Amino acid sequence: xxxxxxxxxxxxxxxxxxxxxxxxxxxxxxxxxxxxxxxxxxxxxxxxxxxxxxxxxxxxxxxxxxxxxxxxxxxxxxxxxxxxxxxxxxxxxxxxxxxxxxxxxxxxxxxxxxxxxxxxxxxxxxxxxxxxxxxxxxxxxxxxxxxxxxxxxxxxxxxxxxxxxxxxxxxxxxxxxxxxxxxxxxxxxxxxxxxxxxxxxxxxxxxxxxxxxxxxxxxxxxxxxxxxxxxxxxxxxxxxxxxxxxxxxxxxxxxxxxxxxxxxxxxxxxxxxxxxxxxxxxxxxxxxxxxxxxxxxxxxxxxxxxxxxxxxxxxxxxxxxxxxxxxxxxxxxxxxxx
Amino acid sequence: xxxxxxxxxxxxxxxxxxxxxxxxxxxxxxxxxxxxxxxxxxxxxxxxxxxxxxxxxxxxxxxxxxxxxxxxxxxxxxxxxxxxxxxxxxxxxxxxxxxxxxxxxxxxxxxxxxxxxxxxxxxxxxxxxxxxxxxxxxxxxxxxxxxxxxxxxxxxxxxxxxxxxxxxxxxxxxxxxxxxxxxxxxxxxxxxxxxxxxxxxxxxxxxxxxxxxxxxxxxxxxxxxxxxxxxxxxxxxxxxxxxxxxxxxxxxxxxxxxxxxxxxxxxxxxxxxxxxxxxxxxxxxxxxxxxxxxxxxxxxxxxxxxxxxxxxxxxxxxxxxxxxxxxxxxxxxxxxxx
DNA sequence: ATTAAAAATGTAATAGATTACATTTTGGTA
DNA sequence: TACCAAAATGTAATCTATTACATTTTTAAT
Numbered sequence: 034x035x036x037x038x039x040x041x042x043x044x045x046x047x048x049x050x051x052x053x054x055x056x057x058x059x060x061x062x063x064x065x066x067x068x069x070x071x072x073x074x075x076x077x078x079x080x081x082x083x084x085x086x087x088x089x090x091x092x093x094x095x096x097x098x099x100x101x102x103x104x105x106x107x108x109x110x111x112x113x114x115x116x117x118x119x120x121x122x123x124x125x126x127x128x129x130x131x132x133x134x135x136x137x138x139x140x141x142x143x144x145x146x147x148x149x150x151x152x153x154x155x156x157x158x159x160x161x162x163x164x165x166x167x168x169x170x171x172x173x174x175x176x177x178x179x180x181x182x183x184x185x186x187x188x189x190x191x192x193x194x195x196x197x198x199x200x201x202x203x204x205x206x207x208x209x210x211x212x213x214x215x216x217x218x219x220x221x222x223x224x225x226x227x228x229x230x231x232x233x234x235x236x237x238x239x240x241x242x243x244x245x246x247x248x249x250x251x252x253x254x255x256x257x258x259x260x261x262x263x264x265x266x267x268x269x270x271x272x273x274x275x276x277x278x279x280x281x282x283x284x285x286x287x288x289x290x291x292x293x294x295x296x297x298x299x300x301x302x303x304x305x306x307x308x309x310x311x312x313x314x315x316x317x318x319x320x321x322x323x324x325x326x327x328x329x330x331x332x333x334x335x336x337x338x339x340x341x342x343x344x345x346x347x348x349x350x351x352x353x354x355x356x357x358x359x360x361x362x363x364x365x366x367x368x369x370x371x
Numbered sequence: 372x373x374x375x376x377x378x379x380x381x382x383x384x385x386x387x388x389x390x391x392x393x394x395x396x397x398x399x400x401x402x403x404x405x406x407x408x409x410x411x412x413x414x415x416x417x418x419x420x421x422x423x424x425x426x427x428x429x430x431x432x433x434x435x436x437x438x439x440x441x442x443x444x445x446x447x448x449x450x451x452x453x454x455x456x457x458x459x460x461x462x463x464x465x466x467x468x469x470x471x472x473x474x475x476x477x478x479x480x481x482x483x484x485x486x487x488x489x490x491x492x493x494x495x496x497x498x499x500x501x502x503x504x505x506x507x508x509x510x511x512x513x514x515x516x517x518x519x520x521x522x523x524x525x526x527x528x529x530x531x532x533x534x535x536x537x538x539x540x541x542x543x544x545x546x547x548x549x550x551x552x553x554x555x556x557x558x559x560x561x562x563x564x565x566x567x568x569x570x571x572x573x574x575x576x577x578x579x580x581x582x583x584x585x586x587x588x589x590x591x592x593x594x595x596x597x598x599x600x601x602x603x604x605x606x607x608x609x610x611x612x613x614x615x616x617x618x619x620x621x622x623x624x625x626x627x628x629x630x631x632x633x634x635x636x637x638x639x640x641x642x643x644x645x646x647x648x649x650x651x652x653x654x655x656x657x658x659x660x661x662x663x664x665x666x667x668x669x670x671x672x673x674x675x676x677x678x679x680x681x682x683x684x685x686x687x688x689x690x691x692x693x694x695x696x697x698x699x700x701x702x703x704x705x706x707x708x709x
Numbered sequence: 710a711t712t713a714a715a716a717a718t719g720t721a722a723t724a725g726a727t728t729a730c731a732t733t734t735t736g737g738t739a
Numbered sequence: 740t741a742c743c744a745a746a747a748t749g750t751a752a753t754c755t756a757t758t759a760c761a762t763t764t765t766t767a768a769t
Contacts, residue, residue, distance in 0.1 A: 036755055047719045052757055062717065062765095082484040084755035087425035088724060094464070102465075103446035103652075111440055115467055124486075126432070126464040127440075129453055146420040148462075259652055292656040314441075314597055318630035320658040374725055385749045390727055400735095400747065422725035426754055 035076040044072035055080065095123045095341065096149040100156045102129045104257070105313035106283070106330055107155055110181060113334020114153065121342050123150065132256065147175075151341045154179045154191075156228070176344040180337040181328075182227045192344070193354040194337045198228050201326045201359040202235025203242075205280055205308050208324070208361055210243050213370035214278040214306060218251040220265050220290070222282035232282055232310070251276055255286050262289025270297050277305060277370050284309035284316050284325055291319060291366060302368035312362055322364035329357050373414040382410035393418065433461045433679065434487040438494045440467045442595070443651035444621070444668050445493055448519060451672020452491065459680050461488070470594065485513075489679045492517045492529075494566070514682040518675040519666075520565045530682070531692040532675045536566050539664045539697040540573025541580075543618055543646050546662070546699055548581050551708035552616040552644060556589040558603050558628070560620035570620055570648070589614055593624050600627025608635050615643060615708055622647035622654050622663055629657060629704060640706035650700055660702035667695050 037051045044051065046065060053060050054069040061069070072078075086092050095118055099107050111127070118125050126149065152175055180194045209217050219236045221229045233252070240247045250272060255261040262281060266289065269276055281287035287309030291301050301307055301321055309316060312327035336355055343350050375389045382389065384403060391398050392407040399407070410416075424430045433456055437445050449465070456463050464487065490513055518532045547555050557574045559567045571590070578585045588610060593599040600619060604627065607614055619625040625647030629639050639645055639659055647654060650665035674693055681688050 037757095038755080048756075049720080049758075050718060053718085056757080060717070065717080080484050081425075081755060082486045083421075083425040083428065083430065085757080087421040087726095088755075088757050090421065090724075092421065101446075102440060102449055103443060105441055108439075108441035111467070112469065115469075124464065124466070126462065128462070129449070131450065131453075146418050148420045259656060263656075288653070288656055292658075295658065315626070315653055318597060318601075318626055320630075320633065375727095376725080386726075387728075387750080388748060391748085394727080398747070403747080419725060423727080425724090425756095426726050426728090428754075 035078045036081070037078075039076050040069065040072045040078045043076055044068040090147070091150050092148060093123050094126050094149050095151045095153060095338070096126045096128060097153045097155060098128045098130060100130055100132050100257075102127065104283075104285070105315070106311040106328065107181075109330025110155060110334040110337070113331035113336075114338045115334075116331075117335050117338035117342070121338070123342075149175050151175050151345050152177045153337055153341060154182070156182045176341060178337055178341045178344070180333055190352065192340055192350055192352055194333050194340065194357065195354060196326075196328050196333075196359040197356050198231035199235040199238070201310075201328075201361075202232040202280075203239045204235075204359075204361050205310070205326050206236045206239035207243070208363065209278045209280065209306060209308060209367065210239060210245065212278075212306065212367060215245050215370075216248070216251065216274065216276045216278070217245075218253070218269050218276035218279045220253050220255045220262065220279065220281045220286050222257040222286070223254040229282055236280060255282065257283050257286060259285045259289035259292075262286030263293045266290040266293040267297075270294070270299070275305075278367070279305060279307050281307065281309050284311045284313045284323060287323055287325070287366070288315060288319055291321075291323070302366050303371070306367040306370075308367055316362075317364070319366070321366045324364045324367040325362050327360045327362050329359075332357055373416045374419070375416075377414050378407065378410045378416045381414055382406040428485070429488050430486060431461050432464050432487050433489045433491060433676070434464045434466060435491045435493060436466045436468060438468055438470050438595075440465065442621075442623070443653070444649040444666065445519075447668025448493060448672040448675070451669035451674075452676045453672075454669075455673050455676035455680070459676070461680075487513050489513050489683050490515045491675055491679060492520070494520045514679060516675055516679045516682070518671055528690065530678055530688055530690055532671050532678065532695065533692060534664075534666050534671075534697040535694050536569035537573040537576070539648075539699075540570040540618070541577045542573075542697075542699050543648070543664050544574045544577035545581070546701065547616045547618065547644060547646060547705065548577060548583065550616075550644065550705060553583050553708075554586070554589065554612065554614045554616070555583075556591070556607050556614035556617045558591050558593045558600065558617065558619045558624050560595040560624070561592040567620055574618060593620065595621050595624060597623045597627035597630075600624030601631045604628040604631040605635075608632070608637070613643075616705070617643060617645050619645065619647050622649045622651045622661060625661055625663070625704070626653060626657055629659075629661070640704050641709070644705040644708075646705055654700075655702070657704070659704045662702045662705040663700050665698045665700050667697075670695055 037048045041048045041051045046068060050061065050065060051069055054066060058066060097111065097114060101107065115125055154177065177191050178193065179191045182195065206217060219233060221233050223229055237247055253265045255265055262285060266279065269279065270293065279290050281290055287307050290307050294301050294305050299305060307323070309323050309325040312325045316323040316325050336357065340350055340355070375386045379386045379389045384406060388399065388403060389407055392404065396404060435449065435452060439445065453463055492515065515529050516531065517529045520533065544555060557571060559571050561567055575585055591603045593603055600623060604617065607617065608631065617628050619628055625645050628645050632639050632643050637643060647661050647663040650663045654661040654663050674695065678688055678693070
């Protein structure tokens with residue numbers, strides 16, 4: 034395993050020159066550059082990034098913490114993050130908490146030991162917040178940005194990119210109300226406390242505004258999976274008075290919901306309307322195509338990464354969250370009550 | 372930013388002792404251990420992993436290269452990889468090539484510069500193979516394992532975990548043939564050359580075996596996305612003699628296919644049967660539920676990571692690919708020809 | 710040709726944890 | 740108490756690329 038030293042010897046230059054070859058090649062004379070190029074080829078040298086990172090005190094790695102890699106919406110956000118990261122010369126390291134079920138010790142350790150130049154949290158992670166609050170200063174951890182998730186008070190100091198979850202949820206609920214629905218169920222995604230809280234607030238707000246009773250029996254805690262959408266829907270269908278519409282905190286639960294409704298012999302939207310959140314790519318081709326609130330996932334990812342870069346570069350970033358627009362996409366899973 | 376040196380001074384011990392505190396704590400006397408613990412708390416020390424990695428010559432990072440993070444099947448594999456990686460103390464760094472559309476320079480660089488202790492390729496990546504073949508010896512890159520993908524000749528030296536794609540595809544085709552289908556279309560996933568090749572071979576093998584003509588018009592190149600499944604299906608439906616069954620190289624294309632068939636006024640499976648590959652979680656709840664070949668994604672991930680660990684630890688691993696079982700899951704998107 | 714300024718290159722210190730080897734301490738036994 | 744082996748701890752070299760600072764070379768103007 035050859036080092037700069039050997040390359041330098043082979044090329045007849047100093048190690049500093051070899052280093053400059055990689056970092057500020059324009060400083061070298063053509064002739065010198067050629068000598069180094071040849072020496073590298075001859076020795077088969079390849080840089081030891083560990084040494085470089087150590088010496089420079091940075092890794093060019095951004096850690097993204099994500100509740101689950103399998104959720105299509107997060108996939109979109111990641112795509113946006115990656116596009117910008119690549120532009121800026123960062124690599125992405127993804128930590129999947131598998132919906133908070135994984136032990137956080139190692140992850141926490143990562144944060145406080147220079148392993149990342151920046152951290153993106155997609156969602157809020159209680160164990161992580163604990164660790165953060167234990168460390169008062171921000172000296173011993175890299176810059177952090179929390180996207181998709183509204184900042185709960187304890188992490189409100191971090192910048193954030195997201196949609197306005199409350200008004201998005203209000204819009205979804207009002208869409209159902211405008212179609213004449215009154216018994217509207219809500220399936221939350223309890224795993225992401227903040228978002229879910231805001232969305233539930235938006236739902237309640239809309240109900241109140243239109244003077245509709247919110248029946249607590251119609252409000253359930255889901256975990257954002259298809260399976261949970263199905264489970265909860267089965268429960269709702271067995272209710273004495275079943276809902277005429279179901280608002281789900283994400284599309285996957287909505288798809289599970291539709292499946293169970295149809296499976297029980299009822300029709301969507303004729304008997305029950307269903308509306309989701311995120312506009313994942315399966316929403317358009319579901320049967321019936323799913324009405325949903327679209328989040329601009331890639332845009333969220335890009336803006337998040339841009340902001341993080343700014344912070345890393347030391348540019349002042351205002352701490353107000355960046356709100357990107359959501360959009361109600363009306364397809365065929367919602368209809369007027371008969 | 373405190374270092375071992377300061378902790379050592381604070382604790383009244385040597386830097387070696389502090390280092391041992393982290394690496395071989397059982398070597399320290401209780402009293403000493405306590406002194407160090409206190410000193411760490413007092414100084415707010417946290418280890419500089421950059422220095423550690425550099426000194427040790429390893430990162431505890433495994434790089435996983437993946438065609439697209441959004442593909443559910445890869446999500447399953449990743450989950451398996453992560454489970455084992457965590458057990459073994461490795462972090463996962465994911466590189467998403469976005470279906471080979473991303474520039475590979477940086478990625479290639481990653482491989483040859485000690486940034487990873489091991490590399491998992493999920494699928495085969497031509498630009499990467501180029502880089503590999505340029506470097507004769509394996510001295511200057513970490514161990515590599517290629518999973519999901521059958522090893523094309525140029526990378527056949529790497530260990531691999533996967534299903535037997537050819538016979539899986541044969542099984543899928545024979546399922547359709549046993550239902551009386553003769554005009555069977557195949558939509559490939561040209562992006563993963565190896566897999567796609569094997570699956571196409573399996574399809575052709577089954578057709579031949581049962582003395583059925585393979586019509587080249589019925590064989591198309593897809594890119595594994597819903598969108599492409601839809602595009603190609605529209606073409607197939609406009610054919611003079613349209614197929615009575617469609618075999619897709621993955622479930623996402625199959626779902627797109629079903630959507631377009633239904634959209635054109637035909638019924639699945641009454642008019643056209645559709646069968647997919649992977650058994651992603653949306654397959655079960657599609658309408659109709661999708662017949663498909665299940666791959667044990669998590670198992671593939673786990674076995675891959677175990678093997679990689681063995682190689683990293685220097686244990687001899689036999690180079691024959693590890694074949695895991697596939698399973699034909701018959702749901703309702705396939706039926707006898709009328 | 711001379712010289713000052715600019716450009717190119719060289720020298721050597723440096724980052725912080727680890728570890729081979731050296732030294733000291735401990736615990737148990739004669 | 741003295742002594743030995745084993746356990747604990749200390750000393751200092753080491754890993755490799757970068758970079759501040761020093762020195763040499765080149766360029767261009769007189």
